[in-house]
Amino acid sequence: MLDPEKRGIMRNITDTQQPDPEHFWQALERRDPSFDGQFFFGVITTGVYCRPSCACRRPLRKNVRFFQYAAEAERAGFRPCLRCRPLAAIGQDPDTDRIRQASEFIRAHAQEPLTLAEMAQQASLSRFHFQRTFKAVMGVTPRQFAEACRLDVLKTELRQQRSVTDAIFEAGFGSLSRVYEKVDTRLGMTPVEYRSGGKHVPISYVAVSSALGRMMIGATDRGLCFVQFAETDEELLAQLRLEYPQALLQPMVEPYPDQFAAWMHALEQHVRGQQPRLELPLDLRATxxxxxxxxxxxxxxxxxxxxxxxxxxxxxxxxxxxxxxxxxxxxxxxxxxxxxxxxxxxxxxxxxxxxxxxxxxxxxxxxxxxxxxxx
Ligand SMILES: [Zn+2]
The missing domain is CATH 1.10.10.10 (Winged helix-like DNA-binding domain superfamily/Winged helix DNA-binding domain)
Structure with missing residues (x-):
């Protein structure tokens, strides 16, 4: 479908999936419901994807990515919009749709202790069927999902600089010890560190040319926390900000510290196929x-x-x-x-x-x- 000549590596993934972005954009501007199910659009600034007719505020065009399939949007890291529920637009099987609704309910009520029966009721499924289907659709059990939602609330509360104790209770954990049991594995740091550390962690970054286009490398004093590609340095910096909104971002200037220079060299060599083994220290927060x-x-x-x-x-x-x-x-x-x-x-x-x-x-x-x- 694409002229191989034009299929340079510099192209964005979505380019291969948009027969006519202008057409899509116009449909989006009109909120044309006849396009529902024909394509989806993700908004990179919110991480949410919608159907064309969504009533949400129209995003800036430069922040929009088009997808032909909802699955593509999800693979690219976008979440379905809670307002227009894009998956319902393509009539996914009813169980999946029910599970999605139930998961929205769980997320909206993350701060409340929900029982499995209450969750299953939202999906109009038996507890047994609900538990099994939920795991199949979401990849985690309802309980794990609810807990992850609570942690999300907690992280948001912490980022908003509430007191740590307030944030923990607000997130529905009920006690300090409950949350400290979890944080080592889930949050990566204790809540206090997440707030203060997450806010002030210095990240040095530099963008270089590589065989795969512009590549940005970001590192804390413990290791690499960011290696990504894009067309321009501005895009790369925007990606870095999105991943680490609270960090202290510092452009790296030459001469680079020895260790950093060694990491950069290893990555550039690796991209060129000259250093197959890549064992570099990482500093990542993750679930x-x-x-x-x-x-x-x-x-x-x-x-x-x-x-x-x-x-x-x-x-x-x-x-x-x-x-x-x-x-x-x-x-x-x-x-x-x-x-x-x-x-x-x-x-x-x-x-x-x-x-x-x-x-x-x-x-x-x-x-x-x-x-x-x-x-
Ligand atoms: Zn929407």
Whole structure:
């Protein structure tokens, strides 16, 4: 469908999916319901995707990404809009739709202690059926989901600089000890550190040219926290701000500290296929599940690929393939956490946060290097 000549690696992933962005944009501006289900649009500033007729305020065009399928939007890290419920527009199977509604309810009531029966009632399903379907659709149990929502509320409260104790009670944890039991694995830091540390963590960054386009590298004093690609340095900086809104971002100036220069060199070499093994220190905050997936990805050998389902199997959570895809889509450190080595079960390339063409180039190169090494 695309002229291979024009299919440079610099293209954005969405470019390969938009036959006519102008057409889509006009439909979006008109809020044309006849386009519902034909395409979806994600707003990069909010991380939400909608159907064309959504009543929400029209976003700036530069912040909009178009998708033909809801799944593509989700793989790119967008969440369905709670207002227009884009999934309902394409008449997904009723159970999935019910589970989505129930999950919205759980999120909206994250601060209240909900019983499984109450959650199941929202979906009009039996407790047993609800539990099983929920896990299949969402990749986690209803209880794990509710807890993650509570942690989200807590993080938001903490970012809004409320007192830590207020924030913990506000988030529905009920006691200090309950939340401290969780934070080591989930939040990465204690609530006090998350607020004060998250706010003042200095991150040094620099953008360089690489074989895959502009690449930005960001690091704390503990390790790399950001390796991403984009067309322009402005986009890269915007991505960095989005990931670390509270951090102290400092552009790195030459001469770079030895360690940082060594990391940069290793990454540039890796992109060129000259340094297959990449073991660099990381400093990441993540949910327990994200951490599990990301750690596992680092064990997939250079030159080989696995499917989302295989990764889920390996983590002993066979129904979590979608959640694995989400964890890949939210990877902040390209290459070091090789999410490009995960593909669809059908062998298709599937999405890549930094453009499917970059993924193709990386995989082709890894295969070629491995083949030559095997000779
Ligand atoms: Zn919407």
């Amino acid at each position: 327990a599940f994200q951490m599990q997936v990301w750690q596992y990805l680092q064990s997939i050998p250079y030159g080989s690929v696995q499917s989302y389902a295989e990764v889920a199997q390996a983590l002993r959570q066979p129904t979590a393939a979608r959640a694995v895809a989400r964890a890949c889509a939210t990877n902040r450190v390209a290459l070091v956490i090789p999410c490009h080595r995960v593909i669809r079960g059908t062998g298709e390339m599937a999405g890549y946060r930094w453009g499917v063409e970059r993924k193709r180039v990386l995989l082709d190169q890894e295969r070629a290097v491995s083949r030559n090494a095997g000779r």
